[in-house]
Amino acid sequence: MDRPYFPARTFSFQKLSGPLGFDVYVKLGATKYAKIFAAGDILELERLSAYILKGTEHFYIPQEHQRAFIGAASGVLDQIAKSNGVYDSDAEQVLDEVTSSVLTDVFSQNVLNTESHKTLSTVISSYVDLAKRQPSVFPNLLKLARKQDAIYRHQVTTSIFSTLIARAYDPNNLDLIYATGYAALIHDIGISLLSLNHDEHAMNIDKNEIKKIRMHPNKGADFLRKINGMPPIIIATVLQHHEGFDGLGYPLNLKGDKIVLPARILHVADAFASHISGGRNAIALPPAMALHSLTLDRGHDPAVVTALAKLLKLG
Ligand SMILES: [Fe+2]
Numbered sequence: 001m002d003r004p005y006f007p008a009r010t011f012s013f014q015k016l017s018g019p020l021g022f023d024v025y026v027k028l029g030a031t032k033y034a035k036i037f038a039a040g041d042i043l044e045l046e047r048l049s050a051y052i053l054k055g056t057e058h059f060y061i062p063q064e065h066q067r068a069f070i071g072a073a074s075g076v077l078d079q080i081a082k083s084n085g086v087y088d089s090d091a092e093q094v095l096d097e098v099t100s101s102v103l104t105d106v107f108s109q110n111v112l113n114t115e116s117h118k119t120l121s122t123v124i125s126s127y128v129d130l131a132k133r134q135p136s137v138f139p140n141l142l143k144l145a146r147k148q149d150a151i152y153r154h155q156v157t158t159s160i161f162s163t164l165i166a167r168a169y170d171p172n173n174l175d176l177i178y179a180t181g182y183a184a185l186i187h188d189i190g191i192s193l194l195s196l197n198h199d200e201h202a203m204n205i206d207k208n209e210i211k212k213i214r215m216h217p218n219k220g221a222d223f224l225r226k227i228n229g230m231p232p233i234i235i236a237t238v239l240q241h242h243e244g245f246d247g248l249g250y251p252l253n254l255k256g257d258k259i260v261l262p263a264r265i266l267h268v269a270d271a272f273a274s275h276i277s278g279g280r281n282a283i284a285l286p287p288a289m290a291l292h293s294l295t296l297d298r299g300h301d302p303a304v305v306t307a308l309a310k311l312l313k314l315g
């Protein structure tokens with residue numbers, strides 16, 4: 001099996017508490033791993049330190065336990081926030097770890113070519129680095145990662161597919177690729193500014209809650225507008241990411257190419273990512289079926305759906 005274990009830096013383990021939600025391995029050889037803790041164990045710091053002193057830089061988490069690890073890392077972010085009230089380099093490291101863990105999780109679905117994993121990791125990290133340099137963006141990104149880690153995960157996933165679809169759509173247009181990928185990483189940032197009982201992708205939410213949630217594109221765009229130097233295309237993309245190609249989306253009911261291209265790409269990436277992960281549906285769809293359902297949905301730009309088909313080599 002390809003990449004069955006995800007490397008996690010030893011750093012965040014030292015901050016974990018309570019019973020583990022996942023198994024922990026050390027790497028013994030190219031493909032040999034040994035389990036040092038099992039899910040349910042309490043982490044023994046002494047044993048952990050012994051490995052770190054011996055020069056172990058990573059522990060390994062089996063792929064099926066990655067979501068649990070992401071949840072635990074979000075808990076660490078929460079601890080950091082509570083203990084010193086500010087986000088520091090510790091928080092940045094944990095966020096990086098959560099981000100790369102999501103990447104591995106997406107690649108484990110075998111929809112994408114594994115060769116692009118490394119390149120894409122670099123691209124996504126550069127988006128995260130950009131967010132770190134934008135003082136008010138980063139705390140809100142962290143807030144999502146620690147309070148609503150499903151949304152953070154969703155943003156990273158959408159960013160991955162947005163980057164790839166933008167590249168398939170117009171391979172030499174780096175501005176388009178970068179703007180779409182970055183906007184995707186922060187597109188639901190408006191949710192961190194709403195007081196909600198549920199997240200955007202939850203089931204069984206009442207009417208009032210839906211009304212509130214539908215404010216998140218405006219909230220997000222208003223928030224970004226206040227940031228010095230935020231490119232207008234990023235703001236427009238965040239504002240328009242729920243617009244439909246048929247004019248039936250929200251909040252502005254824009255139609256066709258009145259919607260900025262990165263927002264049309266993000267809309268497809270978002271829908272595809274949730275179809276294949278089973279996000280809003282009970283069951284996860286195979287990529288070909290997910291693509292097919294997008295071709296039938298008039299809310300999506302057919303040219304962008306064609307780019308997705310090209311990317312998946314299903315066109
Ligand atoms: Fe959204």
Ligand SMILES: [Fe+2]
Nearest residue numbers: 154187188270
């Ligand atoms: Fe979203």
